[in-house]
Amino acid sequence: MQQQLAGLLPMILVFVVFYFLVIRPQQKQRKERAEMLAGLKKGDKVVTIGGIHGTLAEVRDKTIRLKVADNLELKMNREAIGYVLKEAKVKEPKAKEKPEAEAHAEPTVTEVGADKGRAGTEE
Secondary structure: OHHHHHHHHHHHHHHHHHHHHHHHHHHHHHHHHHHHHHOOOOOOEEEEOOOOEEEEEEEOOOEEEEEEEOOEEEEEEHHHEEEEOOOOOOOOOOOOOOOHHHHOOOOOHHHHHOOOOOOOOOO
16 A cells, blocks of 8 residues: 555655646736737737737727728738737936937947057058
């Protein structure tokens, strides 16, 4: 009796580890995806599983209409949505930071040539 139990113990242990490392996380992801698809609404910015970016123009039970350009809407299955884009918060510049125009300005010739002594010469 103990030998049979000892023989089954490694298989039970493998199943428990497999459950916690594979099955449970996959069930959680499936549940989150179902909630995301159920929560789609008109005006959401989404990316399809094929990589197409657009805005939802219409949401129905099984299909959606995805607006990808001014005069172009695509009719797709709801399951084709990969994820909903979150609105990015715009960072306000601090008082000490340079204005964006100055931060991305092109270097002048004197700045480039100052290291070599003469601008335009190759070593």
